[in-house]
Amino acid sequence: MTGNPAQPNTLLFVAKRSHAAFVSGRAHRIGSSWIMLLIALMVLGIAGVIGYPFARGVIAYDRVLNDGISAEATVTDMRTTSGSRGNINYFVTYTYSVDGQVIEREQRVGRDVFERMSRGDEITVAYLVQDPANALLSGSYADSVQRNQDLVFLIIVAGVALIICVVLYNADAHNRRLSREGVFIDGTLVNANGKKGMLGAYNLTLTYSFVSPRGLQIQDKTRVNRPDLRFNPPTIGMPIKVRCVNDSFYRLM
Template identity: 30%
Template sequence: MQPFLLNPKNAAVVTRQKPYGSDKFVWFMLLFSIPFLLVGCIALGFLLRDVGATQALINGDDTQATITQLRIENSGDDPSYFVAYRFEAPFNGTSRSFESSHIIDQATYRSLSEGTSVAVRYDPANPEVSKLSALVNWNNVLMQLAFAVMFSLFGGLALIFFVIRPWRLTKALRSRGQMLPGQIINASAEKDGDGDWNLEIKYYFVSPYGVGITKTQSAIRNDLRNTAPPPANTPIVVMFADERNFTLL
């Protein structure tokens, strides 16, 4: 009986017409994960900047400012609200006038009026860094932290599981892999959420060290949609480098 192949493309590997593995998938996943890492790093850079500014404002001085402008920008699906104001603050031994603006939430926007006074907090060492006193807190920084961590973590996990691990497995199997016989314990197939036919195989083989190993692997096999899964005891071929690096062909 011919061995069942979980991935039909490995037929050439079994007949030794080509080595195991393809670098295309690893490169694709590398390109997929890099944008998430870059976004996470950029977000982390903005986060570090805002941490310093927020810390300075937490310890800053309060004063009264005059609201010079309230505006709404409709650049996306949701409008953005901004406030601009002017205030006096001591700097280098003299009193100077400073102007600033920043984004605010809708509730704050509706509570303000142009020409009225509002409390602002500024950094005495650099009064150009200021914000409405009521909005000086760590909430925005924590949101940025969650954003940076989420993208960095997602990109990092994608890099580990879809790039580094497959690359190490492919490298190990190419350099010292050997094909071993095995057999199917059981197999099942079902349609996944995308409508693809997912075949799952639990198999058993004996390593060159005499250790019996059981593992389950799955693959998309739309070509077997109208075919019964392979029965128990069907022969299979395992590419084996060591007890951590092996795969069902």
């Protein structure tokens, strides 16, 4: 859908409804640092919940590796599973005795370790005295496949959370700079094209034009989600406001 044909219009068009308060003077800045901080804390909290099991696995492995007590164990079962990408996962189940109590544990291993084992093999494991059920293969069968996978997932979760927080910080920094250093400049809506998106979204691509404080004629595009304008697109030629810091740092309000 394209914007209505140009005609005389003095009604100011605000591309993002969240900017309306700032444009009208009812708000002293664009956006809110508190909201950005709240979102960042939520992201970190979710990352913590998702990453905790992986971090726990890495820590548990290192504790057993550094402080574990050796014990003889017997391989009781071996199995494989196929992953969604066709990869094969290998698992070994073994039993060992601690103070007369028989403990059974399954551990994911690499292919090389798996192929060197058979049911009934006598192997060596290491376990924690304070938590005997927490054990790992040791000696010639020591394997870190599960730890490495947990570490990779932990790094991915932490990395994604960090990237999101950096994006939020930069967005807030841009909002603060535009609010503090920018000036309002009058401009004109040149074109508006809408396209339906997912989950009821309506993506409106806006082309606008304005003259910068240095006298440079600038024409640019931006896209906003405006479901409310699906059947009533803005009129071409409508006046708009641009918050401008310099010729390369500005934003359609």
